[in-house]
Amino acid sequence: MITDRQKEILKIIVQEYVRLAKPVGSNLICDTLNCSSATIRSEMATLEELGLLEKTHTSSGRIPSEKGYRYYVDNLMELKKMSAEDMLKLQIIFRNNQLQFNDCLAESLKLIAEMTNYTSIKLGEASHDNKLKEISIIPLDNDNLIVIVVTDMGCVEHKSISLPNVDLEDVKKTVNLINNLIVGTPIDEVSQKLEYEIKPIIANYVEEHEKLYNAFYNVFNNFTNKNIDIVGKGNILKHKEFDNVERVGQILEKLEDDNMVKLVDNIKGNNNDINIYIGKENDLDDDMTVIETGYKTRQEEGKIVVIGPKRMEYDRVVSLLEFIKENIER
Amino acid sequence: MITDRQKEILKIIVQEYVRLAKPVGSNLICDTLNCSSATIRSEMATLEELGLLEKTHTSSGRIPSEKGYRYYVDNLMELKKMSAEDMLKLQIIFRNNQLQFNDCLAESLKLIAEMTNYTSIKLGEASHDNKLKEISIIPLDNDNLIVIVVTDMGCVEHKSISLPNVDLEDVKKTVNLINNLIVGTPIDEVSQKLEYEIKPIIANYVEEHEKLYNAFYNVFNNFTNKNIDIVGKGNILKHKEFDNVERVGQILEKLEDDNMVKLVDNIKGNNNDINIYIGKENDLDDDMTVIETGYKTRQEEGKIVVIGPKRMEYDRVVSLLEFIKENIER
DNA sequence: TCCTAGCACTTATATTACCCAAGTGCTAAT
DNA sequence: ATTAGCACTTGGGTAATATAAGTGCTAGGA
Numbered sequence: 001m002i003t004d005r006q007k008e009i010l011k012i013i014v015q016e017y018v019r020l021a022k023p024v025g026s027n028l029i030c031d032t033l034n035c036s037s038a039t040i041r042s043e044m045a046t047l048e049e050l051g052l053l054e055k056t057h058t059s060s061g062r063i064p065s066e067k068g069y070r071y072y073v074d075n076l077m078e079l080k081k082m083s084a085e086d087m088l089k090l091q092i093i094f095r096n097n098q099l100q101f102n103d104c105l106a107e108s109l110k111l112i113a114e115m116t117n118y119t120s121i122k123l124g125e126a127s128h129d130n131k132l133k134e135i136s137i138i139p140l141d142n143d144n145l146i147v148i149v150v151t152d153m154g155c156v157e158h159k160s161i162s163l164p165n166v167d168l169e170d171v172k173k174t175v176n177l178i179n180n181l182i183v184g185t186p187i188d189e190v191s192q193k194l195e196y197e198i199k200p201i202i203a204n205y206v207e208e209h210e211k212l213y214n215a216f217y218n219v220f221n222n223f224t225n226k227n228i229d230i231v232g233k234g235n236i237l238k239h240k241e242f243d244n245v246e247r248v249g250q251i252l253e254k255l256e257d258d259n260m261v262k263l264v265d266n267i268k269g270n271n272n273d274i275n276i277y278i279g280k281e282n283d284l285d286d287d288m289t290v291i292e293t294g295y296k297t298r299q300e301e302g303k304i305v306v307i308g309p310k311r312m313e314y315d316r317v318v319s320l321l322e323f324i325k326e327n328i329e330r
Numbered sequence: 331m332i333t334d335r336q337k338e339i340l341k342i343i344v345q346e347y348v349r350l351a352k353p354v355g356s357n358l359i360c361d362t363l364n365c366s367s368a369t370i371r372s373e374m375a376t377l378e379e380l381g382l383l384e385k386t387h388t389s390s391g392r393i394p395s396e397k398g399y400r401y402y403v404d405n406l407m408e409l410k411k412m413s414a415e416d417m418l419k420l421q422i423i424f425r426n427n428q429l430q431f432n433d434c435l436a437e438s439l440k441l442i443a444e445m446t447n448y449t450s451i452k453l454g455e456a457s458h459d460n461k462l463k464e465i466s467i468i469p470l471d472n473d474n475l476i477v478i479v480v481t482d483m484g485c486v487e488h489k490s491i492s493l494p495n496v497d498l499e500d501v502k503k504t505v506n507l508i509n510n511l512i513v514g515t516p517i518d519e520v521s522q523k524l525e526y527e528i529k530p531i532i533a534n535y536v537e538e539h540e541k542l543y544n545a546f547y548n549v550f551n552n553f554t555n556k557n558i559d560i561v562g563k564g565n566i567l568k569h570k571e572f573d574n575v576e577r578v579g580q581i582l583e584k585l586e587d588d589n590m591v592k593l594v595d596n597i598k599g600n601n602n603d604i605n606i607y608i609g610k611e612n613d614l615d616d617d618m619t620v621i622e623t624g625y626k627t628r629q630e631e632g633k634i635v636v637i638g639p640k641r642m643e644y645d646r647v648v649s650l651l652e653f654i655k656e657n658i659e660r
Numbered sequence: 661t662c663c664t665a666g667c668a669c670t671t672a673t674a675t676t677a678c679c680c681a682a683g684t685g686c687t688a689a690t
Numbered sequence: 691a692t693t694a695g696c697a698c699t700t701g702g703g704t705a706a707t708a709t710a711a712g713t714g715c716t717a718g719g720a
Binding site for chain 2: 100133134136138140144146148150152153154156158160233234237238242243244245248249252253
């Protein structure tokens with residue numbers, strides 16, 4: 001269907017267009033392929049008929065179509081190993097034993113954004129493996145106290161709550177109850193147990209048990225909250241295709257936290273793979289590409305995402321993500 | 331030196347320029363002031379000589395100079411009360427008792443950014459009034475444990491630390507030591523006490539006391555860390571003066587977290603006032619204005635900042651900040 | 661049948677000339 | 691002191707033109 005030479009041409013066009021952001025003309029290619037520009041032109045015409053290439057105007061060079069990028073990513077892209085520079089910088093992060101897992105990830109994101117001029121994102125939540133380890137309270141004064149909840153994987157949440165007219169002894173009893181009855185419960189089942197096992201008991205002897213229950217409920221609930229971290233939003237400005245302020249504004253708005261939580265959450269790829277969504281394939285923007293992969297550690301699980309223009313260094317980003325994913329999961 | 335009519339003219343020019351972002355011509359003013367455009371023109375010429383007005387080109391209308399804005403802010407601006415809409419939205423936040431102080435502030439920042447299309451920033455740290463209330467540990471497994479530190483004002487910090495080859499009993503002893511000896515110490519003096527009162531003692535009986543000491547030191551240190559929250563970075567794009575992508579990129583870069591921490595930290599205004607830094611008066615950018623005020627609550631203290639183009643709704647921003655400052659400090 | 665040289669053709673981009681609207685400064689008269 | 695009148699300046703828009711880049715197509719050669 002598509003000849004080897006055509007593949008070669010498509011590959012060159014993608015690579016050159018990614019590099020220079022200008023439509024690629026036949027002249028540029030014929031040098032590399034040892035044939036005349038006319039030959040290339042007729043091949044390009046065929047590739048255009050196949051829907052793999054596009055023109056920006058009748059007499060312009062070619063740029064890859066969405067389908068063209070897709071074909072490139074699926075069939076032509078070679079995952080060259082990372083450049084020594086990329087590798088080195090990342091290794092510095094992961095070999096720094098001072099850093100906790102979470103900081104490693106945050107630093108990696110920053111680095112990706114900085115090195116590639118794309119936007120990198122992490123959407124994470126406490127891993128479902130987390131089980132309730134211990135709950136403790138620290139009274140501040142008569143009315144206020146701090147509730148601290150810890151899971152066996154070391155996730156911590158705390159909340160300051162105000163319980164006027166509640167006897168501290170009652171609170172302590174409740175805490176003991178929780179520590180006796182539901183420690184060891186997977187963190188996402190705690191809310192239920194709290195309602196069906198704890199609430200009925202405290203309702204008997206605590207005056208303001210509703211308040212107390214709610215306070216605890218909220219703290220536990222925090223564990224299931226997703227937290228998002230977006231780095232390098234402003235990087236879109238650095239790409240030639242986004243040369244007008246209005247367009248940049250549109251995209252920047254789409255990159256707002258709330259919107260991205262939904263969007264990233266909705267990506268249904270294979271968590272073990274690196275998934276690529278080019279242009280219309282993603283729900284972000286037709287001119288952008290979203291590259292995503294899942295990660296899972298003992299503490300936390302979630303997704304790492306890199307967002308850039310369709311004209312993206314696909315191979316480089318995939319290598320980077322692979323490296324990070326591997327290193328995080330250890 | 332400057333006549334009442336000139337003041338009036340300057341005022342109108344600032345207001346109209348803020349509103350429409352176009353140089354203000356004499357015609358627009360003579361209606362309001364009941365005199366001919368020629369009169370206004372000669373007055374404008376005088377104001378220009380005084381350095382309060384500028385032209386964008388020989389035959390353009392006038393725009394305020396930096397000095398002009400300064401004069402306006404110092405002498406002409408009237409603090410009209412907030413619009414009903416602004417007021418209402420803010421009150422909803424502050425009357426929501428569900429929200430902790432910190433969330434209130436965060437929500438207010440969002441609201442300011444959204445309502446004004448400027449960028450709002452909070453730089454905060456635990457208030458110096460915080461005193462160490464309690465430290466506790468929760469062992470996860472043989473080598474790992476969580477350290478939790480709480481202050482009397484309810485600030486909490488925690489850290490997961492890894493202490494292989496350290497006897498849990500030794501850790502507990504150290505914790506008791508801290509709870510006995512330095513509870514009640516202002517949080518920014520804890521590090522010292524830890525070094526001079528605790529370290530020498532544990533050095534005697536804990537094998538790996540260096541590791542242990544460092545772990546605790548780090549947790550305490552977190553309290554003095556400044557945390558920054560920047561909302562609405564992308565809002566600069568919405569102002570007509572920033573119509574080219576490169577310029578926007580420059581400013582966006584200056585608004586990066588690290589840079590802003592330094593910049594905001596360096597502002598030396600009167601914390602009880604609202605301080606305005608126009609153009610060259612600030613270290614951010616000659617085309618921008620920085621409006622800042624301090625806040626202090628029991629838990630936390632810091633600065634709130636609004637950043638926008640020099641052509642800014644000064645009166646509105648000042649009213650907003652005043653309102654927020656007042657409401658936060660209760 | 662595939663390849664290529666040659667050429668007419670298309671489009672984007674840059675340059676120039678030109679006009680108009682907005683607004684100024686200056687002068688002379690009130 | 692104020693104002694009407696007018697010449698003058700500038701930016702922005704539009705049309706005309708030239709240039710560069712690159713295409714598609716045709717016809718001839720391997």
